[in-house]
Amino acid sequence: MTTFILIPGGWRGGWTFDPVADLLTASGHKVLALTLPGLGDVPAPAANLSSHIEAAVQVAEDCDDELILVGHSYGGMVVSGVADRARAKIRALVYVDAYVPETGESVWSLTSPDFRDIFIAGSQADGLTCVPPSNREPRCRPHPMATFLQAITLTGHWRDVPRKLYVGAHGWEGSPFRDLHERLSNDPDWQTYALNCGHNVPQLEPEALAEILLKQA
Template sequence: MKTFLLIHGAWHSGRVWDRVVPRLTQAGHRALAPSLTGHGDKEHLLGPDVGLDTHIADVADILTGEDLTDVILVGHSYAGMIVSAVAGRFPERISGLVYVDAMVPADGESVLDVMPFTRELIDAAPSWRIPPMGTFGVTDPADVEWLRPMLSDESARCFRQPARFDEAALADIPQTHVHCVGDTPEGVARRPVPPSARVWELRSGHDCMVTVPGELTELLLKAG
C-alpha cells in the first residue's frame, strides 16, 4: 500500500481531488488531499502574510505530524513549487514525486520566475488578493458548477516567495511529469524536465482531476 499525498494548486481546495481519492482508495492505497491555508475549510485564514512558505509548512506538517513514509507526493500547477520544496527537505519520506501540469522550479525561484505572466495577475489585482483566473480548462457546465464553489482568492505572497530546497536530494527521487495537452493558456511555457523523469501526456484541460479523473488516476497508479 502506498500513501498518495495530493496537493492542489492556486485558488483551489483539497476537494478538487474528490474524484481521484476514491479511485486510489479502491485500488488499495491511502490518499490524502488537504486544503492549504487560505483555501477550503481554511479559507478564513487567508491574509497578506500567507505565502509559499506557509503552504510548504502545511504539507511538511502533515508528513511529519502523521509520520508518513513511502509517500507519492503529487502537486498540481502551483503546487509544483510546494512539492519540490517539501521533497527536497524530506527526501527520506518520499518514494515518488508527480508533477501534474505543474510548475517546476529551481532552488531559489518563485512563481514569478517560473511563470512570468503571473506578474500581470499581481499588477491587475486591486490588493494583495489575486482572484481566480477562469475555470482552468473546465468547460462542461456541470463540472464548472461543481468546481466554482471550491475556488477562492490567492495571496500575492504565494507568487513572490522563492522555493528553497536541496536540488541534489530532489534529483534522487523518481519523478513523473503529467502534461495536460488539451488546452494550454497563452503565456504558459513548460520547463524542461530531468532526463531521468518520466513524461506522460494527458488529453485534458489544466484541471484534469476534474475532467478526466479516471485517466489521471491510472497514471498516478503507474507512477506509484
C-alpha cells in the same frame, strides 16, 4: 499501502482532487488531499510559499507509509519544497501540469506574462490576495499573493527521490508548461506523460491521472 499526498493548484482546495482520490482509495491506498493555509474557509492573507511548504511537511512527517507527492500547477512549488525537507520516505514526485522550480525561482518568475497579468488584476482589492479568475468554480478562494511571489530555497535533496514524473495537459491555449514538458521529456531522470485536456487535470481526466499514479504505488 501507499499514502498519496495531493497538493492543489492556485485558488483550489483539496476538493479538486475528489474524483482522483476516490479512485486511489478504491484501490486500497490512503489519500491526503491538502487544503493549504488561506485556501479553505479560514482566510490567511499573510501566508507565503514557506508556510505552505511547512504545512505540507508536517503532514508528510506524520505519515508512516511510503509517500507519493502529487502537485498540480502551483502545487509543484510545494511538492519540491516538501521533498527537499521531509525526512519521510518519498517514493515518487508527480508534477501535474505544474511548476518545477530551481532554487531562487518563484511562480512569478516561472509563469507567463498572461498569468502575471491575472495575478496583478486579481490582487487589486487588497494587494495581499488574488481573487480567482471569473471562470473558476464557486469553491475557489482568493489565493495569498506572497505564495506566488516568494522565491523558493532548495538544497537539491528533492532530486534524490527515485521517481520523478511530469504529466502535461496539452489541450489548452496559453500554457506556461509546454516548454518544461518538452525539456523534461529529454531528461533521463524523468518520466513524462501528455494528456489532451485542459489545465484542470484532476477533474477533467481523473481516470487517466489515477492510472498514472497507481503505477507508482
